[in-house]
Amino acid sequence: MPVSIVLRIHFSPETLQLLDPLIKDIKKEFTHDPRFSIFFKAIERLGSPNDASIKIFSETEKEEALKLLQSKLFGENGSSQNYSFPDNPICYASRPNSLIIRANGNVGKCTVALYDERNHIASLQPDGTLKLVPGRLAPWLRGIENLDLASLACPLVNLPSS
Structure with missing residues (x-):
């Protein structure tokens, strides 16, 4: 039975620049293996009591950050392999x-x-x-x-x- 694994990596405005060593390791260990997909996910406010204290990206900033992370992982002309969850009513x-x-x-x-x-x-x-x-x-x-x-x-x- 085929296996697929999604590496979901959360980031925020405070952690975006700290991901470089992790991206280097992922690039070395996983990008050549088709069983693995990388999913970068900006953190969001989801209703916790601490929501107000969480720094988040605007939509524009989030898109720019995702492009930056993709570029670091796959190169400027590399494929955009960010796994996206389809619009599916089943969680x-x-x-x-x-x-x-x-x-x-x-x-x-x-x-x-x-x-x-x-x-x-x-x-x-x-x-x-x-x-x-x-x-x-x-x-x-x-x-x-x-x-x-x-x-x-x-x-x-x-x-x-x-």
């Missing part, structure tokens, strides 16, 4: 084969609910296996099971308590 977190792996090895479904305990569905073990947290994956997939469009669009909405 990636509703898909059984879509997982996020955090830097600490925790595995989740949703990049918005990073600190929600219900989003910690497994842990990546040193040997590469996953240790599932019992009962945590099924609630994220309930939209697939019952074909509820609201759950498919955002499984976090009305996600049952664990």
Whole structure:
């Protein structure tokens, strides 16, 4: 079965210039491997109590920053390989084969609910296996099971308590 991995890299006005060493490593390790796609994502205000303190780009600045990052990764005339999520009413977190792996090895479904305990569905073990947290994956997939469009669009909405 083919595998595809999206490296999603968040950036802000404060971190944009700090990405050069990471881009150098990604260029060396991943751009030649067709299984990997790079997705640069400017951080956004998504409704947290700290939204006002988050510095974000204007739309124009965000587009310029994305072009800059693409250029650094693929060169001035290189292909623009930034992975884009299609306009699809089904959220990636509703898909059984879509997982996020955090830097600490925790595995989740949703990049918005990073600190929600219900989003910690497994842990990546040193040997590469996953240790599932019992009962945590099924609630994220309930939209697939019952074909509820609201759950498919955002499984976090009305996600049952664990």
